[in-house]
Amino acid sequence: MHDRTLTEISQALDAGEISSRELTQDLLGRIDRLDGTLNSFVSVTADQALEAAEAADQARARGEAGRLTGVPLALKDIFCTQGVKTSCGSKMLDNFVAPYDATVVEKLKAAGTVSLGKTNMDEFAMGSSNESSFYGPVKNPWDLDAVPGGSSGGSAAAVAAGLVPAALGTDTGGSIRQPAAFCGITGLKPTYGRVSRYGMIAYASSLDQGGPMARSAEDCAHLLNVIAGHDVRDSTSVARGVPDYTEELSAPLSGLKIGLPKEYFGDGLDAGVNQAIGEAIKVYESLGASVREVSLPHTAYAIPAYYVIAPAEASSNLSRYDGVRFGHRCDNPEDLIDLYKRSRAEGFGEEVKRRILIGTHTLSEGFFDAYYKKAQQVRRLIRQDFLDAFEEVDVLMGPAAPTPAFDLGAQKDPVSMYLQDIYTIAVNLAGIPGISVPAGFAGKRPVGLQILGTHFAETRLLNVAHQFQQATDWHLKRPEMTEENS
């Protein structure tokens, strides 16, 4: 059962093949046996999970089961969960038990899903390898020497390893799509404003977006049906109806116009990745799509613009971690300044400190116009690039990352790590949706095909991804995560 898709599990529960309680117990056992190696969970909430599974089984017995009732999943440890530690991968919040549920957590609970726990992540979602977590790196189930990607590395690894059929991640510069690609699963970053950010610990507020990570586009569609929608508690969530994202999954792709941004196939692209993406494009052509090259001329400025805007927002968002009301507090502070200095010095890791410093600097008097304002101007140009491209084509395709998963410890300097997000970051700056789907392998490590659409084109993206998964079986491949070799 652990290698099935969420959609299949939902059907099995409906058919009475297995109860939610049995399934939950199975998966908890599997986490117990395998996660010592993977380190994909920060907290496993077995008791709450079994209770929720029990309740789901009873609901089903009463004939009150919805599509996701009794389906187990995991939540990135960035989503506040009432009564459960919500650490955001940081020592700073190692002692923080959230007193409330994030909106998406509420929605998933209401839909009857069963959360097995909270997944590991880069500290405060800052990273592309899951190596910046206070709880240690996560390993890639396909190759234990490789990183799972980040920042939603725990969610990606847990799904890939069959510990859960699906998980929630967040994506600020690629943090759903890149780990999905590295771990051979399907991950969707919705349009900015599609999913409520309330209760999702902020990294860069104008870029952060939660989304599903699962085994198939269809799974993602079911999850998006539950988590999408306007939230009065999040002013940036968009008041716009939520369609049934599964409705158009089977629509044929004949006539689909695919654009390949030439900037996404340039220097630095791994040959194996390039080849896998090329094969995937051929599959689309065989499905009746037409392909043309397009240009996103400001792509080169996306990473610099992002590393001004995101740290600027982060430097402000992370000011609340001051040791006064919650989170880490240093021992025996001498005075207020000492309390701030030591609590923050001890509570934050290196990458978080680096970004706070960058952001504090770029917002400073005398630098604001040159950095922050300029970056916002660049951001508008990047958005316009995409809007222009979508005048010509329906979707854009390219690699989700320039290389397959790299080795743990391989990226030594921060800038080379930042360059990992070269194909994903512009999407957040533009606010458009993107999905990464498994598209083969480079060596033994998975390759992800990224598909981008215009704002609120999730239905289209899921349809395009699903049709690929009907024509290929890359998404059905599972790592050899046998319990014996762990």
Add this chain to the structure above:
Amino acid sequence: MQWETVIGLEVHVQLATRSKIFSGSSTAFGAEPNTQANAVDLGLPGVLPVLNEQAVAMALKFGLGIHAEIPEVSVFDRKNYFYADLPKGYQTSQMYHPIVGAGEVEICLEDGENKIIRVHHAHLEEDAGKSLHEDFHGMTGIDLNRAGTPLLEIVSEPDMRSAKEAAAYLKAIHSIVTYLGISDGNMAEGSMRCDVNVSVRPKGQQEFGTRAEIKNVNSFRFVERAIAYEVERQIELIEDGGKVVQETRLYDPEADETRSMRTKEEANDYRYFPCPDLLPVVLDCAYVDHLRESLPELPAEKRARFQSELGLSAYDAGVLSASREMAEYFEQVKDICGDAKQAANWVQGELSGALNRDGLDISDSPVSAEQLGGLVKRVIDSTINGKAAKQVFQALWNGEGDSADAIIEAKGLKQVTDTGAIEAMVDQVISDSPAQVAQYRDAEPDKRGKMIGYFVGQVMKASRGTANPQQVNALLKEKLDALC
């Protein structure tokens, strides 16, 4: 050297919304510490602000009330600094695109002249919590009840030239916000606080001198005193060959002095940037028009109308329009009695005197506007004389009757105007006072006017105050002169 003082004010007005500017917590004053602080106010991880529409409407009412430009779009910015009672490590404010643009406030000076003080802009922001330094054994307690309370910061141009003008401006702002019902204006509870920018320059000089900012001056009186102290300090400093440094100072009302808090070099870099959690506020014309139509008549307009339509003096018009309650009371008295000047005299005279004596606000007056109007009406139609009117007022004040008419009736205070009755009393007093009559007769004719007072008093006493004094006077003069 002749010095000129230049003053600009930043007035923080706490808006009278029921809930906070970005959360649903109550804003009521005086609750147990931290009982009115929810997850949003505490700045817990993951929470987001949602703008309170009432706060926007109140800010706009102020803008419309001072005839300010109302920009179509305003934006919230984050002002970043660390302080223990600032939960998020930033204050959500408006730096670059405030909700209210340039406007004007008219102030009334002591000489009765009016002066226009320009308002640069007014912006919305959230208040911080409170640090409590006592009762915690050397530690500091934090109360976040106030955190997130909506404030409207009203920033004036440096248009004031004296401490008195600054106090008059502060009073004008107080009167506008209370008229509009957007703040309770309670300075003791901190509903209005004020930062004062003060500089001096040689009279005639164009450029401004270096200014000092005095923080948190919280009463009309302290504003005047803080400025007076600061002006003197700056002039002395310059005349002694020193230089004023740009700095933030704190006024200590007990020592009656200002003290340096921090200099410009020590000032925070607040790193303002647009708050990504809040959308820009985009105003609909119809919404603003609707608010404009709902505005009450404001003090400056009232003052002008009281002078032009009702013929009141500038002073009377100013006093009677200073608060909305006072103006409404006065207008009601005026409508009932039909005479604005009489109404003004009574409200400012007898009523204000009694209120001051008992330390009451006009809204707590034991004599209602209806009752006072009914009383003044009886004075005007000569039903009672002035002396009896004071008795009636006192009786109303003491709650001895529901209306002036009832008291006049019960106490038999109706003025006697019947000539026959008055004549009988006059004759009686003259025949009872042979000694005084003799003195009157022997006096020089030009001294007799004064001496008649005794007889008037006796007649009034005999009538228990109800005789018409003019009639009494005339009759006495006629009869006494006939005896000479």
